[in-house]
Amino acid sequence: MKHIVAKQYRENVNLARKKLEGLATPSEGWLRTVRKALGMSGAQLGRKLEVTRGAVSINEKAELSGGITIKTMQQMAESMGCRFVYAVVPETDVEDILMKRARLKATKQVRNASVHMALENQLVAEGKLVAEVERLAQEMIETSPSDLWNDDE
Incomplete structure (x- = not known):
């Protein structure tokens, strides 16, 4: 729902x-x-x-x-015989804004994980990192985590 x-x-x-x-x-x-x-x-x-x-x-x-x-x-x-209307309107579709934010958060998470893996000599190929960012971002969009807009992570 x-x-x-x-x-x-x-x-x-x-x-x-x-x-x-x-x-x-x-x-x-x-x-x-x-x-x-x-x-x-x-x-x-x-x-x-x-x-x-x-x-x-x-x-x-x-x-x-x-x-x-x-x-x-x-x-x-x-x-003046008119009605007043106001709106808060995004510059792009909401989905674009959400995906941009999800990619940013996913990139931070993947970057943090890859740093730890590098310290353990378990480097991941750049292509796999990009794919993981996209997968994680899509998952965030689908699950709508409550911390999507938190900046502390």
Whole structure:
């Protein structure tokens, strides 16, 4: 059951990534861009929000600097007849991120084991080490170990 749920999460995140691919924040920010697209002045939006034109301007600038709250973004969007949406979207598919991490951990584990084997004069061929990294990484992906994201190993 755990694997089914994890797969559903991955599918949802990958779908969001694909839908939003290429989407970038406009140079003036979403709030100012949408307000201007609607032909609404800062004073008009301020009246809808029951704040000053200056407060609207401050919030539009705060969006660009990352200093605006989600609640304020939502209120301003709704006042313009819009809905506010936010997302955390990976640069690549979730599976790619997981495999990269699994390979990193597997490489560390295999490297540690090969050092001990070398000390005992039991060297392993490079090709076999690479194959073992891939096998171990795939096993990590399939078993989803809870320590996959721990950096202490």
